[in-house]
Amino acid sequence: MRANVWSGRNTVQVENVPDPKILNDRDAIVKISSTAICGSDLHLYDGYIPTMRKGDILGHEFMGEIVETGRGVSNLSVGDRVVVPFPIACGNCWACRHELYSVCENSNPNAGIAEKFFGHPTAGIFGYSHITGGYAGGQAEYARVPYADVGPIKIEDDLTDEQVLFLSDIFPTGFMGAELCEITGGEVIAVFGAGPVGQFAIASAIMLGAERVIAIDQYDYRLQMALNRAGATDAINFAEDPDVVEQLKELTGGRGPDAVIDAVGMEAAHGHGALHAVERVKQATRSESDRGHALRDAILACRPAGIVSVMGVYGGLMDKFPTGAFMNKGLTHKSGQCHVQRYTKRLYEHIRNGDIDPSFVVTHRLGLDNAPDGFETFKHKQDECVKVVLKP
Amino acid sequence: MGRKAAVTVNRPPDEVRQLWSSSGHRPQYIDDAEAAVTFKPAPGDRGTEIHVDLAESAPGGKLRGAVQKLTGSEPLAKVKDGLRQFKQHVETGEVPRSEGTPEGESLERKLKQRPAQPLSESEREKVGV
């Protein structure tokens, strides 16, 4: 089959690889109908995540049709249309029983490697380096799905692929980011980053009843999408004025937002030229892996006793974390890789009811063979790119 | 010098003790080494803690330890892998296989991963699936 594989920094190639087969009784094989490129894939592409090997198939947002099931899978049949969550979770361990699927204790066969980086292993993830198990990803024609009795959600409605594909990752991730803010109605939420996850965080905050949602980004077209389609009430373009903390104070009557969501992660860009230049040099020499501009600003901007909800992916260490601001303002920090399986049913219901149409983030539909150009276009935000969907 | 390892399994202590002694999933290495294995109930609803204490059984001292760490045969790392696999068998009925580590977790694979793409037919035969 054809698959999009990692071939070194800034290089992906579509190559011929063997078709996947059942390895364990609880596996299923999915024939992929649609898959997408994630912002976190760019951290792999840019070479910031260690333990990548040439030939690793990328992609953790995919859906399609079941073509084969292992003996241990009774809830799915051949021909079922499913969306596959990106964390691989066994369903039986203490973590899975408490709906903490992205920290499943059993699904990472490279637990020893992950332990060295994080102190404890976390769940396996499709196509996301060997720290998360070295599982083949979904930017391909077929994929093997472990624990298929736990993860995949069956789609039985007449919805298009693009309306349900994002249940695999970005919609639940944005939703979890907003849910962690403990919105009860009437809050002001600031969302750093108006990429696809940021768009869903904004949309979810609106769905959860926030009164004002402020989108922050450096690209006007992404802020337009946030305002017109995702429901944001205000927008800040930090390329025009890099003092985000001050602008947020103005928009909130001097108080600061009640909660902030970091939907940016380790490759933050920033308007403060000199500090950004220093951090770029540090990253290039690998003396600091994570750029923390967005997180720093989020902590400084959040109102005292507010919540900092971090869904942006970080991999290693950042310099200059504002511990003083964090501690003295009494902030609550919540984060995590999304526990997708916890949200899929609920969010599927919202899509069916018409409360949200997730396909609004899609700006580019390409064939799988265009994946390399798709990656470049997505990385450099060319042609007003927000989300790229690939069709094998 | 790291002689102890522990894992928590999501089952009551009696069941775990029984599975440990009767099933074929008890880590091979623990039988070979002279290890003290104890079972304790874990707090709350967490199940059972299995504690393994490798006796002072490795002659040759520090140099041997360093060599073992490099060649991937370090006893404690093997015990940890074995404990994890026991937990996976008991809780899920199988050991997770990835394309990078198709045999399930092992020291050798940590040093040399397959690329994360499907196995060919001959590779699958070698792994035994």
Place this chain on the structure above:
Amino acid sequence: MPFPPRPVDATLHGVVDYSAGAFLLTAFPKLAGIEGTRSARQVRISAAVHAGYSTLTKYPLGIVKAIPFQAHLALDAVGAIALAATPFVTGQWTKGPRQWLPHVGLALFELSSLAITDPTGRGDYHGDVEAVRSANTEDPHRKIYNGAPAVTPATATND
């Protein structure tokens, strides 16, 4: 294979503009052994002018963003050539290598840094936008600007 991208982006160019400018205004003349001569004055004036229009450039380290970055690069080139030509125009080059070598050296440094500066702001993009546009089945503009809101407020709960 695409031509290797120019590694110096506008931010890095700005860092060099200001730090080289500061160095030229202060320590350089003494180190080059031209302190007190008209060469020192010429170098200092050109550094001051360069730093001056840098603060007025539309790039991350500009203060009043007035001059387009490409115009700034053009001024850099013109200034470098002018600095290199000065000793020959004034005739001071006959007074020995110290009265023209620094000018020519600095001009060469400036021109080579221009050769590796990326003027387009495209950075290291090496994809094919046209291929993406023609492979794309939808017009992105339409979706972003003209679409209806995709979310209905207050339809979810926090449990």
